[in-house]
Amino acid sequence: MMQLYSGTTCPFSHRCRFVLYEKGMDFQVIDVDMYNKPEDIAVMNPYNRLPVLVERDLILYESNIINEYIDERFPHPQLMPADPVMRARARLMLFNMEVELFSQIDALESGKEKQTDRAKAHVTDRLIELAPIFTKTKHMLGDDFTMLDVAIAPLLWRLDHYGIKLGKPAAPLMKYAERIFSRPAFIEALTPSEKVMRKPYLLRALYEWCVDNGYTPHLAVKVDSRSQVPSEYVRNGEITLNVSPSAVHKLQMGNELIEFSARFAGVARQISVPVACVYALYARETGHGMTFDVDAAKPAIQTDAEKETGRPGPSNEAGPALPAPAAAPVATPTEPTKPTGGKPQLRRIK
Numbered sequence: 001m002m003q004l005y006s007g008t009t010c011p012f013s014h015r016c017r018f019v020l021y022e023k024g025m026d027f028q029v030i031d032v033d034m035y036n037k038p039e040d041i042a043v044m045n046p047y048n049r050l051p052v053l054v055e056r057d058l059i060l061y062e063s064n065i066i067n068e069y070i071d072e073r074f075p076h077p078q079l080m081p082a083d084p085v086m087r088a089r090a091r092l093m094l095f096n097m098e099v100e101l102f103s104q105i106d107a108l109e110s111g112k113e114k115q116t117d118r119a120k121a122h123v124t125d126r127l128i129e130l131a132p133i134f135t136k137t138k139h140m141l142g143d144d145f146t147m148l149d150v151a152i153a154p155l156l157w158r159l160d161h162y163g164i165k166l167g168k169p170a171a172p173l174m175k176y177a178e179r180i181f182s183r184p185a186f187i188e189a190l191t192p193s194e195k196v197m198r199k200p201y202l203l204r205a206l207y208e209w210c211v212d213n214g215y216t217p218h219l220a221v222k223v224d225s226r227s228q229v230p231s232e233y234v235r236n237g238e239i240t241l242n243v244s245p246s247a248v249h250k251l252q253m254g255n256e257l258i259e260f261s262a263r264f265a266g267v268a269r270q271i272s273v274p275v276a277c278v279y280a281l282y283a284r285e286t287g288h289g290m291t292f293d294v295d296a297a298k299p300a301i302q303t304d305a306e307k308e309t310g311r312p313g314p315s316n317e318a319g320p321a322l323p324a325p326a327a328a329p330v331a332t333p334t335e336p337t338k339p340t341g342g343k344p345q346l347r348r349i350k
């Protein structure tokens with residue numbers, strides 16, 4: 001089985017995880033702590049960088065080289081163009097992408113203000129130049145999703161995280177980016193640290209997915225001093241809120257706060273929870289959704305003992321309370337579900 005040594009926040013590793021999930025074959029991702037890299041990495045890669053792919057006696061590094069190997073080894077769906085001329089063009093564009101954009105990653109992550117500012121300005125200019133392409137085509141190379149889309153996506157995902165604001169001129173590019181972000185494989189490939197980089201976006205996409213599919217979205221929150229919630233429904237520092245359109249009014253899912261009004265035991269209450277405190281959003285009916293790491297949060301896995309108590313949880317749901325077992329969600333990702341098309345692929349939350 002292929003093994004990918006991957007940095008949990010590394011955009012280059014993110015590319016390779018994305019391709020592995022697109023191909024849907026068996027592989028193992030080995031998370032590497034970038035600040036405490038095991039010595040093996042330098043043995044496998046003379047540049048001591050991630051990602052590194054190992055398959056039997058083959059050891060590969062350089063994300064684009066790894067991705068081309070995976071693409072040739074598992075040709076479906078093919079990500080490099082089949083035609084040699086188009087393939088050569090794609091390689092040239094991948095090269096340009098490294099020189100013009102990804103060469104700035106070290107500076108963007110350096111923590112040195114001058115260096116970071118220069119890199120941000122450079123990336124902003126290059127991306128704005130790129131934006132008009134997407135008024136004419138769906139993807140980088142035309143209508144088909146290809147390796148170029150894989151290669152650029154981790155940078156687009158990190159724009160907010162790097163403090164890069166592109167504004168209106170890049171609107172077609174960001175629309176394109178959201179199309180890529182909603183691919184099931186892209187969502188599957190995200191590490192917990194990467195999910196946090198665009199958590200408000202993911203929460204909004206999940207919410208829409210639930211509502212579009214007729215499910216009841218439940219929001220699981222770790223309550224802290226910033227949360228404005230009915231304290232009588234808080235259990236073990238957590239609350240689960242039904243945020244379906246029929247249960248809440250004026251729902252606003254902002255970048256910092258989720259706010260709405262709802263009735264609890266017949267009394268109208270104004271609710272406000274920091275996005276940072278949300279540890280799961282899932283469909284009550286199926287348990288599909290997504291979990292997030294929340295600092296200092298109680299582990300997202302519910303113990304068997306807790307499950308057995310079946311303690312009824314809080315409910316702002318109109319009519320009968322939530323079924324007891326759903327009260328405190330257990331966030332144990334298991335197997336991925338079938339993509340439903342266009343929307344994020346969701347993991348089951350038991």
Ligand SMILES: N[C@@H](CCC(=O)N[C@@H](CS)C(=O)NCC(=O)O)C(=O)O
Pocket residue numbers: 007009010011012013034048049050051061062063064
């Ligand atoms: N060109 C390489 C770049 C890989 C790279 O720069 N990886 C970073 C992590 S994102 C790294 O390992 N840096 C060395 C370090 O942090 O010690 C590729 O495409 O794989």
